[in-house]
Amino acid sequence: MEWIRLKARLLEAGAARLSGEPADEYVSRSAAGPSAGRKSGSLFFSVGDRRVRLGLDEASPIMVFHRGGGEAVLIIDREEVPGRLEPAALHCPRQAYVTVSETCVFHCRYCRVPALPGRRKDIADIVEMVESVADRVDAISITSGVASSIEEEEAYILEVVAALMPFGLPIGVSIYPGSETPARLHALGVVEVKFNIEAATEVLFREMCPDLSWGAVWDSLRSSVALFGRDRVFSNVIVGLGETDEDLERVMQDLAAIGVIPVLRPLTPAASLTDRSRPPAARLLSLYDTHERILQQAGLDPRRALTMCAACTGCDLVPGRDR
Missing domain, CATH: 3.20.20.70 (Aldolase class I)
Known part of the structure; x- marks a missing residue:
């Protein structure tokens, strides 16, 4: 899927569920902005030099599967998109x-x-x-x-x-x-x-x-x-x-x-x-x-x-x- 169309679809959804290997180091929580106060936190999924931020929601139809070491696959509309999880500095x-x-x-x-x-x-x-x-x-x-x-x-x-x-x-x-x-x-x-x-x-x-x-x-x-x-x-x-x-x-x-x-x-x-x-x-x-x-x-x-x-x-x- 073309990146811009994928990202627009992800921004429409706003969230994904996270599975696979432990990924605590890639999950952040914010006190301002779109995810302020979200207890479950959010993560950054990147493909090359492009990225999108997704809230975490177990009810989301979109999945991010963490293979370990930041390597991840995003699964959306039965399509798999390989990428990586980026750690948030602050x-x-x-x-x-x-x-x-x-x-x-x-x-x-x-x-x-x-x-x-x-x-x-x-x-x-x-x-x-x-x-x-x-x-x-x-x-x-x-x-x-x-x-x-x-x-x-x-x-x-x-x-x-x-x-x-x-x-x-x-x-x-x-x-x-x-x-x-x-x-x-x-x-x-x-x-x-x-x-x-x-x-x-x-x-x-x-x-x-x-x-x-x-x-x-x-x-x-x-x-x-x-x-x-x-x-x-x-x-x-x-x-x-x-x-x-x-x-x-x-x-x-x-x-x-x-x-x-x-x-x-x-x-x-x-x-x-x-x-x-x-x-x-x-x-x-x-x-x-x-x-x-x-x-x-x-x-x-x-x-x-x-x-x-x-x-x-x-x-x-x-x-x-x-x-």
């Missing part, structure tokens, strides 16, 4: 991806983080975590909820970033931004940022994130491109919140026009959206073609990403990486 392969505050005072409808019994990691603990994987990562990525306020969270993240600079690795940051967040992160030496508009339209954003500002995120994205440069600023757009494909095409064009690379993130039904479905593979493939065309026309290339989601590619179809 959260994903080849990156120390750290969630700083595992809780959030905001209650976006698609996000389960506010309901989790999370904590804020101490800076010394974060440094120790990165030290533990520094010999097998190429980058550091930082994300966070908002423990008390946007301003207080930013101040703490700046302290975290300053403490991690001595590792000499490229650092990317994805948090909810204040008006001065881009400039302050850039001044510290951060190389990439990801500020998420989340929804394809302002109406949907207000419905999904009623306590946050759509306009403020766009302002931060615009100022970030001037600071970090093209191919260094990203924004997640969730697919499956109720938008049309035309809505997504329009917002991707708007982001690309200001030099921002959109990251199309298939919805993981959670929180108050547990009754929703993950987007079907056919829709993801159609959107991929549109996404690829818009990026090419704008001269943007996700393959240049050094950190965060566009460098990992596990949870999304990424133009230039998954064709």
